[in-house]
Amino acid sequence: MAQTALNPKSSTPAFDWKKWLGVIPFFLFAILFLVLPSLRLIAGSFTNNEGQFTIANILQLFQEQSILDAYWLSIRISAATAIGGGIFGFLLAYSVTVGGLPKPLRSALITFSGVASNFAGVPLAFAFIATLGRTGFVTALIKNLFGVNLYQQTSFDLYSFWGLSLTYMYFQFPLMVLIMAPALDGLKREWREAAENLGASTTQYWMRVAFPVLLPSILGSMILLFGNAFGAYATAYALTGGRLGIITIQIGAQIRGDVLHNPGLGYAMAMGMVVIMAISLMGYSWLQKRSERWLR
Amino acid sequence: MSYLSISHVTKKFGDTVVVDDFNLDIEKGEFVSFLGPSGCGKTTTLRMVAGFEIPTSGKILLNGADITDKAPNQRNVGMIFQSYALFPNMTVAQNIGFGLRIRKEPEATVKQRVDEMVSLINLEKHANKYPYQLSGGQQQRVSLARALANRPQVLLLDEPLSALDAKIRVSLRAEIRAIQKSLGITAIFVTHDQEEALSISDRIVVMNTGVMEQVGTPFEIYNFPTTVFAANFVGSLNNSSAEVVDPANSLISIDGVQFESAVDLKQRRKGDKVRVAIRPERLSFASEQKKANVVDATIENVTFLGSVVRIQVKIGQTKFNMDTFNNPFLELPKIGSMEQVTCSREAVLVLDE
Amino acid sequence: MASEKIGKVVEMSILTRIRRIPFWSWFWFILGALYFLLPLYATVNFSLRMERDVIGFKAYVRAFEDPEFIKTFLYSNMLALLTIVASIILIVPTAYWIRLRLPEARRIVEFITLLPFVVPAIILVFGLIRIYSSPVKIPFTDTTLLQPLTTFEVGTDILIVAGYVVLGLPYMYRSVDTGMRTVDVRTLTEAAQSLGASWFTIIVRVILPNIRAALLSGALLTFAIVVGEVTLASFLGVPAFGPYLFLLGQHRAYEPAALSFASFLLTWVAMGLIQLFTGGQGQTTGAH
Numbered sequence A: 001m002a003q004t005a006l007n008p009k010s011s012t013p014a015f016d017w018k019k020w021l022g023v024i025p026f027f028l029f030a031i032l033f034l035v036l037p038s039l040r041l042i043a044g045s046f047t048n049n050e051g052q053f054t055i056a057n058i059l060q061l062f063q064e065q066s067i068l069d070a071y072w073l074s075i076r077i078s079a080a081t082a083i084g085g086g087i088f089g090f091l092l093a094y095s096v097t098v099g100g101l102p103k104p105l106r107s108a109l110i111t112f113s114g115v116a117s118n119f120a121g122v123p124l125a126f127a128f129i130a131t132l133g134r135t136g137f138v139t140a141l142i143k144n145l146f147g148v149n150l151y152q153q154t155s156f157d158l159y160s161f162w163g164l165s166l167t168y169m170y171f172q173f174p175l176m177v178l179i180m181a182p183a184l185d186g187l188k189r190e191w192r193e194a195a196e197n198l199g200a201s202t203t204q205y206w207m208r209v210a211f212p213v214l215l216p217s218i219l220g221s222m223i224l225l226f227g228n229a230f231g232a233y234a235t236a237y238a239l240t241g242g243r244l245g246i247i248t249i250q251i252g253a254q255i256r257g258d259v260l261h262n263p264g265l266g267y268a269m270a271m272g273m274v275v276i277m278a279i280s281l282m283g284y285s286w287l288q289k290r291s292e293r294w295l296r
Numbered sequence B: 001m002s003y004l005s006i007s008h009v010t011k012k013f014g015d016t017v018v019v020d021d022f023n024l025d026i027e028k029g030e031f032v033s034f035l036g037p038s039g040c041g042k043t044t045t046l047r048m049v050a051g052f053e054i055p056t057s058g059k060i061l062l063n064g065a066d067i068t069d070k071a072p073n074q075r076n077v078g079m080i081f082q083s084y085a086l087f088p089n090m091t092v093a094q095n096i097g098f099g100l101r102i103r104k105e106p107e108a109t110v111k112q113r114v115d116e117m118v119s120l121i122n123l124e125k126h127a128n129k130y131p132y133q134l135s136g137g138q139q140q141r142v143s144l145a146r147a148l149a150n151r152p153q154v155l156l157l158d159e160p161l162s163a164l165d166a167k168i169r170v171s172l173r174a175e176i177r178a179i180q181k182s183l184g185i186t187a188i189f190v191t192h193d194q195e196e197a198l199s200i201s202d203r204i205v206v207m208n209t210g211v212m213e214q215v216g217t218p219f220e221i222y223n224f225p226t227t228v229f230a231a232n233f234v235g236s237l238n239n240s241s242a243e244v245v246d247p248a249n250s251l252i253s254i255d256g257v258q259f260e261s262a263v264d265l266k267q268r269r270k271g272d273k274v275r276v277a278i279r280p281e282r283l284s285f286a287s288e289q290k291k292a293n294v295v296d297a298t299i300e301n302v303t304f305l306g307s308v309v310r311i312q313v314k315i316g317q318t319k320f321n322m323d324t325f326n327n328p329f330l331e332l333p334k335i336g337s338m339e340q341v342t343c344s345r346e347a348v349l350v351l352d353e
Numbered sequence C: 001m002a003s004e005k006i007g008k009v010v011e012m013s014i015l016t017r018i019r020r021i022p023f024w025s026w027f028w029f030i031l032g033a034l035y036f037l038l039p040l041y042a043t044v045n046f047s048l049r050m051e052r053d054v055i056g057f058k059a060y061v062r063a064f065e066d067p068e069f070i071k072t073f074l075y076s077n078m079l080a081l082l083t084i085v086a087s088i089i090l091i092v093p094t095a096y097w098i099r100l101r102l103p104e105a106r107r108i109v110e111f112i113t114l115l116p117f118v119v120p121a122i123i124l125v126f127g128l129i130r131i132y133s134s135p136v137k138i139p140f141t142d143t144t145l146l147q148p149l150t151t152f153e154v155g156t157d158i159l160i161v162a163g164y165v166v167l168g169l170p171y172m173y174r175s176v177d178t179g180m181r182t183v184d185v186r187t188l189t190e191a192a193q194s195l196g197a198s199w200f201t202i203i204v205r206v207i208l209p210n211i212r213a214a215l216l217s218g219a220l221l222t223f224a225i226v227v228g229e230v231t232l233a234s235f236l237g238v239p240a241f242g243p244y245l246f247l248l249g250q251h252r253a254y255e256p257a258a259l260s261f262a263s264f265l266l267t268w269v270a271m272g273l274i275q276l277f278t279g280g281q282g283q284t285t286g287a288h
Helices: A002-006 A016-043 A056-061 A065-097 A105-118 A122-133 A137-146 A162-187 A188-198 A202-230 A234-240 A248-258 A261-296 B042-050 B092-102 B107-120 B134-149 B167-183 B194-200 B218-223 B228-233 C004-022 C023-047 C057-064 C067-100 C103-118 C121-132 C153-181 C183-193 C199-212 C212-227 C231-236 C241-252 C254-278
Strands: B004-013 B016-024 B032-033 B056-061 B079-082 B154-158 B186-192 B204-209 B211-216 B238-246 B251-254 B257-260 B273-276 B294-304 B309-314 B318-325 B338-342 B351-352 C145-146
Touching: A002 B218, A002 B318, A016 C067, A016 C103, A016 C121, A016 C153, A056 A261, A056 C241, A065 A105, A065 A162, A065 A202, A065 A248, A065 A261, A065 C023, A065 C231, A105 A162, A105 C023, A105 C254, A122 A137, A122 A162, A122 A234, A122 C254, A137 C023, A162 A202, A188 A202, A188 B079, A188 B134, A202 A261, A234 A248, A234 C241, A248 A261, A248 C231, A261 B079, A261 C103, A261 C121, B004 B042, B016 B042, B016 B211, B016 C004, B032 B167, B032 C023, B042 B056, B042 B154, B079 B134, B092 B107, B092 C103, B107 B134, B107 B338, B134 B167, B134 B228, B154 B218, B167 B194, B167 B309, B186 B194, B194 B218, B194 C199, B204 B218, B204 B228, B211 B218, B228 B238, B228 B273, B228 B351, B238 B318, B251 B273, B251 B351, B251 C004, B257 B294, B309 B338, B351 C212, C023 C254, C057 C067, C067 C103, C067 C153, C067 C183, C067 C241, C103 C153, C103 C241, C121 C153, C153 C183, C153 C212, C153 C231, C183 C199, C199 C212, C212 C254, C231 C241, C241 C254
Parallel strands: B032 B186, B032 B204, B079 B154, B154 B186
Antiparallel strands: B004 B016, B004 B056, B204 B211, B238 B251, B238 B273, B251 B257, B273 B351, B294 B309, B294 B338, B309 B318
């Protein structure tokens, strides 16, 4: 106590507000164009048409079947492309890192993945229409090779759940490759040698060491892929023209004109999305921290 | 028949010969070090014993069985890596029990053995910690315990101390040696640090560019190096070219200054060029009684190194280092002054030029 | 006998060689390559068949000649440029200040730069429209500060550039921050100060040249995100390339395919340049 009295500076570091002046433009920008718009949606979802506080919008979110369906469809597509893209992306990353393929293939794949993971929206939709649409290249190829007409003899439709999922996969698995390749590089050769030295077979090494070490990374990346697909709008809109009622398309319709006849419900729908995205980002960063501890 | 026998082992990567005709017999319970600079083939030799590399030619026999081509996971030799190589997803106890669980030992046996190993390395308090929560020295001890838990036939240590701080390096090296002795386990220790090799080993193999230079006890390696490389790599050394003056009496001359050696020079002829090596601590100022090998020297420089004072003297045209132990009453010679310097006949090593 | 032995040896070596070929690795790689290349091939193939029975570039000529294309494409490029400049002006001083003087702000700023992952473009534009399509007022008063931004052209441009800065924020900030960490701006600044350099000299002649590669990779990634962007552009109703391509796709077939392939090449150039500048270390993932 006596010490504190003698040396007040050391006990409470004075808040030096001048230092914070340097970051004010950034915070101002973030508040104006990121925080305020988000708060507006949150506030809106707790407001009724008369401008009073209500939680009716939130409750209605869980009662309106069409909204629940939209969320559910979005979640299914995102999960399917996250898991499918995650597994496929992992196998690809594996094949060019520890899988024994020649080195040049690795840099080719990484470059291509950088491009493909950024290739989305309208051009991607058009590319898939040219590939798997009714008159698409692969559709014709399958017809010529196997005599199967995808659109008449199977239930396949590019503008449906599986069609959109296949299209999303085009940017999903490259993203997985980009995240997993460094993680696979992080597997030390010595771990494999130590395991072998202690009597383990290759399978045992993968099951007991490599896979458990990579698991947080794999799961975390899949969650990231989930969020990536969940928030996507342009690709789905360009491909299906709004016919497939995923949540982003429903929100888009609500922005264009109040199709729900209740602005508050529209805001609640948007907030629900933000909540799901936030949960997945938290899951991702938690798993990422775990994996960094191991793969340092 | 020896316990571990490496005979005529050669390893090539493409056209480069990394290990050339390596021959060594190691007895059970022996602690052998492979000493040499990086790229001398010592690690490759060790990895061939572990099974991570297959010799291009030659044989490796362990306890009577030919293991030359055997897969690493069939050998039961314990390996310790420079980077510890602990499995990051397992606790200390799980790491140590890994090999036993792979062998499908009953859980009770595993647990008992793990406890035994954890107390052997004095890490009882840390058994449930993960590797990233341990210091480097602790991690390397875990790695030692993990290798020993399997009761390996040979323990292979690949520069296990190189990544550690100087202090921990010294204490851990004593610990490794003590554990090795108490278990009576055969060990091969790869290092580039001559002090480490000298302090820990029963025998040392000095290697250079894939070739064995000399094999011997630390005492032999230090005091009687047989090649210029071994002499230079182990300990600090003065060496100079010289000429044989009188083979019968083992007299040589460095720039006209004569020295008498204990080495038998009868195989050489007068006028032969040789290399003479003298350890700095074997040189001293001449006291009056001594008569042999007393030469004039100019004091060039005096460097204080703590326990030792290093004096640079010039004999003939060649500069020599001379080490004397420090004591508070030491009178340091003046630079530029002329003194008489001497060494015993045994200190004068004669090697091929 | 001898020939039999040799035969056996040859057979063995072929067997071991086959076993050495990583079959599954090749399998997945080829499958991945097909997934990548087939849609591209299909698009190119389709775009070259505008005239019956002739392979030609007519669709490309038609698409590029359309004055509407030129207008929207130039407009999108201008938006991209403005976004990049705005991002740099906003982010470089902030990241620099945090590294130098205000490490305690790091967590909150990093949190903010991650927010765009939580608020996807469609939600962002929703919020932006709701806020800025009504007059901006001083809180708790009726004083109008600004007309609704969406009612006049420059206002909309400001809004969309701001939105794009937000979308690119995670990538730009991380790129710049990593660049500053690798060159250790703190030591560089102190060294420059001890040599008597002014603040202006330090930033322009020491810091910026040293984070050049990071800036370029952040800028190119922003460019890739902005040039084809649809969501913000169509809801804010600006004449950008993304919405143009979308509309073109509603009533044409070949030109959109040609432009899609051209956009792919453009993305590739941007990513290729990033690889070139950062030696493969750059952040190369964008948002959708």
